[in-house]
Amino acid sequence: MDENLKQTGQKRLEAAAAELKKNNFSCSVHASSAAAAAYLQKLVGPGKKAGFGGSMTLAELKLADGIKAAGGEVITHTPGMDRDTKIKTWLKAQAADFYFASPQAITMKGELVLLDGNGNRVAACIYGPGKVFLVAGVNKLVGDMDQALWRMKNVSALANNIRLNKDNPCVKTGKCMDCSSPNRICNALVVLYKKPHSTDVEVVLVNEELGY
Numbered sequence: 001m002d003e004n005l006k007q008t009g010q011k012r013l014e015a016a017a018a019e020l021k022k023n024n025f026s027c028s029v030h031a032s033s034a035a036a037a038a039y040l041q042k043l044v045g046p047g048k049k050a051g052f053g054g055s056m057t058l059a060e061l062k063l064a065d066g067i068k069a070a071g072g073e074v075i076t077h078t079p080g081m082d083r084d085t086k087i088k089t090w091l092k093a094q095a096a097d098f099y100f101a102s103p104q105a106i107t108m109k110g111e112l113v114l115l116d117g118n119g120n121r122v123a124a125c126i127y128g129p130g131k132v133f134l135v136a137g138v139n140k141l142v143g144d145m146d147q148a149l150w151r152m153k154n155v156s157a158l159a160n161n162i163r164l165n166k167d168n169p170c171v172k173t174g175k176c177m178d179c180s181s182p183n184r185i186c187n188a189l190v191v192l193y194k195k196p197h198s199t200d201v202e203v204v205l206v207n208e209e210l211g212y
């Protein structure tokens, strides 16, 4: 990456971290995905359970493999699970020692914005287990809530529709059509304006483009 852009990313992440801390979130900034993954793996440690929400960011960090290699257990739904098994897995993930997910957007006012098709991930982030880690690359930073709402549908959801091979209208038009499709993936929106009282939330910011 261009050195000036790298420094720009670092400064923007540090500015966002300062605002997140004002909103009572713990926050750490990492220069690379490798550094962030090493930091998180060490915190989980052997014998602990880690619930995972679906996330390309976490996949790019190869965090599940790292946690398993360090003796931890990863709880997450997998493709092909039937509905009942999926729901049981989501509940187990929510009750784990740690929960990992990635928001679709973080505003420069330190607000976290998440949008789900099913709602399991946003539920765990509001009222999760011992500790929730929300991991995000520099590409998730936006100026304000309007930009966050635009990004989550016109960038995150569009890319996820393509990844999941969904036939929703945004895939054809290249922009959100606020559809009523039975396969719509934009159903449950959560904004964490401040840290929820009973949930320990740490935001892990990474100076790389990660996920959608």
Ligand code: SF4
Binding pocket: 153, 154, 157, 158, 161, 168, 169, 170, 171, 175, 176, 177, 178, 179, 180, 181, 183, 184, 185, 186
């Ligand atoms: S609401 Fe529908 S059209 Fe809009 S991004 Fe979500 S799935 Fe696509």
